[in-house]
Amino acid sequence: MFTEPKIAIVGSGSWATALAKILLNNVDRIGWYFRNPESIEQFKRFKHNPGYLRGVEFDIDRIDFYSDINKTFEEHDVLVLTIPSAFLDRSLSELNVEMTNKYVVSAIKGIIPEGNQIVGQYLNQKFKLPYERIGVIAGPCHAEEVALERLSYLTIACPDIRRARDFAFKMECPYIRSHVSDDIFGTEYASVLKNIIAIASGIVHGLRYGDNFQAVLIANAIQEIKRFVDKVHPITRDIKSSAYLGDLLVTAYSQFSRNRTFGTMIGKGYTTRTAQLEMHMVAEGYYATKSIHEINQEYKVNLPICETVYNILYEGENPAAEVRRLTEKLR
Structure with missing residues (x-):
């Protein structure tokens, strides 16, 4: 039965x-x-x-x-x-x-x-x-x-x-x-990476970059995600589907996104610790940023957006200066 x-x-x-x-x-x-x-x-x-x-x-x-x-x-x-x-x-x-x-x-x-x-x-x-x-x-x-x-x-x-x-x-x-x-590997890694991208989206929002630049950031971000998941787990997948691109878009743009909120606070001048304390919720992208940086020491994928977030959160680099450097790497 x-x-x-x-x-x-x-x-x-x-x-x-x-x-x-x-x-x-x-x-x-x-x-x-x-x-x-x-x-x-x-x-x-x-x-x-x-x-x-x-x-x-x-x-x-x-x-x-x-x-x-x-x-x-x-x-x-x-x-x-x-x-x-x-x-x-x-x-x-x-x-x-x-x-x-x-x-x-x-x-x-x-x-x-x-x-x-x-x-x-x-x-x-x-x-x-x-x-x-x-x-x-x-x-x-x-x-x-x-x-x-x-x-x-x-x-x-x-x-x-x-x-x-x-x-x-x-x-x-x-x-x-x-x-x-x-695709359990691709969907999981994409969900990790999109949280880091959402922090980047929040940082540039906090720095008062506009919608035009946000669009460029996200267009480059989905290519960044594709490069990484294709390297780590090379199978046929449609990176434009909702499990990948859709999840990236909602996390980067939504008012409900805790990772974007965290990034916005960083862009406005909050320290990492202060932003974490004021949010009262976990921004997964904070931990993911360091992990992906370390994992990528092996794979050596070109991840300029993720590396920008790492430099700001973990190396103490100035957000405005780091984002200016990032703008020269995007197309």
Whole structure:
């Protein structure tokens, strides 16, 4: 007798909240892991996530809450990871559950700084999870627009297309369209790079460059992303599709983009530390900038925009001077 796989979300931020809202359109119940038990109690009391997207109300009778990471993994077949990449290794450090029969879907869009690994590589190497059991959720999709039920598109990537289709079907609802791909490496690396580009977009906005230059920046950025993903994982892919170009555009331009917001603060003169403290949320691109710089020491791909952001964030270079140098490299 066939039984539906049990799905749990691991993480409690805005994207986790948006994914819970989407999934509950199609499944009877979900598990949901919160690191802080107090947040669970507040959620049960007020029927919404106390920290994020508080306007989204949930039927809590359809949610099994967990604050034990091992129990969450033990009792579910599909785990959707939403913990920021900078904290993922620490969050899973106590995990001792057999993983090889699980399907783990990354909704993280970041890189693990401890080993400069995308999430798929990390899961494969640390937990021996086969790539065929690893999925990636690619955008373009902001949690805030999901909360407002504005039409959005997602790509579910997995080398096992059947698994990708099964999960994509569970994401379909009146305001979500889903597609599938087998490119877990390209979609993950593209999502990492677009966060760095979004910081660049914010920096130039903070420096009062206009829309004309922003257009040139993004036109060059998609070429930069293509050069890198083609070098790291050379397969046939359409870089103009929504999982790549679309995700870049929304992250670089949207008012909801935390990476663009972070970059804007840097461009206006905030220090990196001050910008991080004032945002109260993680800008994944900050950590990704250093990791991609280090990874690219091996591949030596021409990444002028990413290197400009690295020089500003990690080498202490003046943003205005660095962007002026960048303008001479763009076409």
